[in-house]
Amino acid sequence: MFKKIIEAEIIENKKIAEGIYRMAVKAPETAADARAGQFVNIYLRNKIMLLPRPISISRVYDDVITLIYKIAGKGTGELSAYLPGEPVRISTSLGNGFQLEDVFKETDSNHNLNKVKIIALVGGGMGVAPLVGLAQKIMNEKEKRSFKDDDLQVIAIVGFQDEPILMKEFETCCNHVYIATESGSTGLKGNVLQLIERKGLKPDYCFACGPRPMLKALANRCENANIPLQVSLEERMGCGYGACVGCVCRIKAKEEGVKSIRKKVCTDGPVFFGNEVVWDD
Amino acid sequence: MFKKIIEAEIIENKKIAEGIYRMAVKAPETAADARAGQFVNIYLRNKIMLLPRPISISRVYDDVITLIYKIAGKGTGELSAYLPGEPVRISTSLGNGFQLEDVFKETDSNHNLNKVKIIALVGGGMGVAPLVGLAQKIMNEKEKRSFKDDDLQVIAIVGFQDEPILMKEFETCCNHVYIATESGSTGLKGNVLQLIERKGLKPDYCFACGPRPMLKALANRCENANIPLQVSLEERMGCGYGACVGCVCRIKAKEEGVKSIRKKVCTDGPVFFGNEVVWDD
Amino acid sequence: MIKNINDKLYHAELDLSVSIAGVTLKNPVTTASGTFSARESGAFYDISELGAVITKGVSDVPWDGNPTPRIAETYGGMLNSVGLQNPGVEDFIKHELPLLKSYNTKVIVNVVGKTINDYCKTVEKLDDEAIDIMEINISCPNIKEGGISFGADPKMAAEITREIKRLVKKPIIMKLTPNVTDITEIAKAAEYEGADGVSLINTLLGMKIDVHRKKPVLWNKTGGLSGPSIKPVAIRMVYQVRRAVNIPIIGLGGIMTGEDAAEFLMAGADAVSVGTAALVDPTAPVRIKNELIAFMQQNEYKNLQQIRDALA
């Protein structure tokens, strides 16, 4: 199937917190094969801004996808003024999402073999957006496999500057939600790493999305504790589909003689294993 | 009084002929001192087009001005999509309009002294737009001075490619309307010069606006017949208010030793006397 | 916008073909180096619709490129400081070229190097491969050594052209930088030394500072400016170079539409490349080809030469 840029219809575009919006977009071709951790390119109307804005797919319901975005500049500022009923130019789904196969790979027939008992979704700031979709997806998988909570628990560990977002969504799909805020207004005063420490959380598998310093600290912790970790990275993009080599990150090389190579976040990622990433780039 | 760029309200924006629109704009500060032959700068929304679009003020009613424009490119294309109720950024009135003082200068107290018995308004294509306002203005002046048609007649001599515009407006304000079309669909098949010839029209004073070749031929004719002529010129503009010296035309010099000088259409014009203009520039 | 126009449909009336350095392109639209990837661009459109593909720069050995951020957006344009990251010519021949050859289009390989010797090693390896033309990038502003200096000095441009021409049988096109006082000097030097064509322009050297973060947006500080904002400079240079040399010109810089492509042809280009537009709209190269066809039909041009001859 060819990838495409489509004219999608805006269903909803609502402020859900200070400077943060949820946009629901009817986009059958995007929704068809979207998976948690993938993103779409949004092409703006103001033609002085040429480059598409990459935004993670937060959730998918039938042929509607939802996007959670923060006003970070002129482009996202433009988005926030779009009205329901108006068209928006977006791409079909881009990048590689989170790999749930890796979690479930030994459990296909007999869930007693399942080694992963607790999955942690670790999110910081806007990084929580794709984790909501992931939580939903895991819940569906649990149902499909008739897993009980004894077989598999999903916990969300999320941190914010001040105002938490998407709490209801996490609460519906997760067994526990742990919150930290820098301001201390909700949950623990501090960050998600301190939260994990303080609550003594011991997940068997982690998925994470958020600011790079958070991801780096978490990767370090997971490596030491031997916990598999998938992270979704962010980088400034040109094309968002692999043509410009603008958006690279450094990944440990598998071949001999080479220490590391630069891979494209947009097409090789944005999701990588935490222990593949060279964090001190 | 400072000149200004104002946010005006669109009252009407209607197609009046193929590719031609009338926009009525509520703009008290522009309307306040607008005179026939002046123009406004329209500042576009699409910011890849930086330069204002100059459009003649066609008519003024109270605090509303009307603009008649043709879709000539992207900028006027954008204008044609504006909706009533929306704002439009325009300037207060710019340039020097037609000088009626010159016509009435010897008639102030006693209209028997009036040497001008027939005023012709000669328009080609979009050039008819400002002449409508002028016709209205002359009618008002006639009333003010209680001139009868014996004292002063106003005739419109207008030419078009195919479809005449603003005919009702001319008919209300003028004693006669003569029409030529290149296609022959209405009136004489030909141009306004041929129309003047054919109908044997002998005005005492002319005001004209239209394509340069028409103005040039008319200026030639008026000079030979010793008929005063005011023409409104067009030139590609940068600023529209006299800062960039982009929009010049060549005007015969009054000083000795210099043949001609370049003057700014936007601030020294757009209206000049036909015999001042160096037509073969 | 016209979509999916079948080339054949118009063959009877329209001839879009152009011969560049002895190689016939079925239409004049190519991809600009560094803005195209067979696998990823091919996910959006059928690459066989293009006159040729121009690959991203390949070098003798793998290049790592610059750290990120590598991309910044500007008013009607963008800056990049990718720094010519590429896996090296051998990897290119093994992994990328077979895929490119699977399409029905010509293959032009963009070559970069830090020394004349680098360039020579790369072109020698490519000369025996099933490629059509080599485009020698002597103009990239994003690497510290070499690169820019070759394209900014007529003597260096002459020398590198001469050395490469001595080594290879395949036609070579020199890709010129606009960051020079007189681009016709460089073009003439390349022509004199036997270059089979020139392509212009590469990016203008630019910079953007984030006044809130108080640092340049790009890690590399400066980067190459591309996109519609630079088109007037590109058109001027194509016009000047057309009047200075007789070899074919591939024109590029800010082409966003079929009319833009026609503007380059009128200025004197033989073919065109689409760069930044393909980042702004992944299907741009094909859309622009189709818009050019529509332009030719509306204005009754039968072939490209008629457009090139049209300028008064």
Next chain:
Amino acid sequence: MIKNINDKLYHAELDLSVSIAGVTLKNPVTTASGTFSARESGAFYDISELGAVITKGVSDVPWDGNPTPRIAETYGGMLNSVGLQNPGVEDFIKHELPLLKSYNTKVIVNVVGKTINDYCKTVEKLDDEAIDIMEINISCPNIKEGGISFGADPKMAAEITREIKRLVKKPIIMKLTPNVTDITEIAKAAEYEGADGVSLINTLLGMKIDVHRKKPVLWNKTGGLSGPSIKPVAIRMVYQVRRAVNIPIIGLGGIMTGEDAAEFLMAGADAVSVGTAALVDPTAPVRIKNELIAFMQQNEYKNLQQIRDALA
């Protein structure tokens, strides 16, 4: 957008002043040459609000400029080929200068010429007048003789700077062209010969073809590209020149907002000029000054030097 901020209101906390070549401007915002006219710009705002006005180019004798069309619009920019039409220095001194002097702002007179002798005659006449600084335009791309060649060659730039410095007591600022391979060479030559400052950039040489009318849009074919589309080139050059010379820099090229002005200051400019923006919005110079004040307040800068020192 903040309007009508009274300079005095902020004097207690904010110091906007800057000293250029021994002349103190009360704020760093000036008008770019060729985009300002005292009478006409003064119809839109109070000229006394600006740090200085820079006049359009004046020459020894009246210049007629180029035929029209002189203006073309481009993507995020514009081309002009006014060709330095002006009534000559004597007319300027008689008719324009008295009006300029009636405002409470510094007067910088832009000077153009076709030969060194032309420049010399003009600056001598201006040197005894009540002006503050002369800006020597050695960079206009719109005239056939002289002009561009002075600014494109370090030797010529040195020579003209030397000759003018010998003649005048007033400070001189050399206005540089971006159409060169290495602008720091020109800046260094000017500094070496005693220039009191440099201003950059003038316009990039560009061209636009009307593909429907099949001819260049400008009568003069090529013209100078200005506006926000060229800002990245201007920022890069100011950044480079700041690190090459010690004399003051007036930075310009595409400044549309107060943040753009701050970007030039961070890149190393001492003051800024607003050109094309004033055509797009007649009140731009004052608006930009007010936006710069707002930027300084929000980011707690107390003076311009703090902005200039901010870049990491």
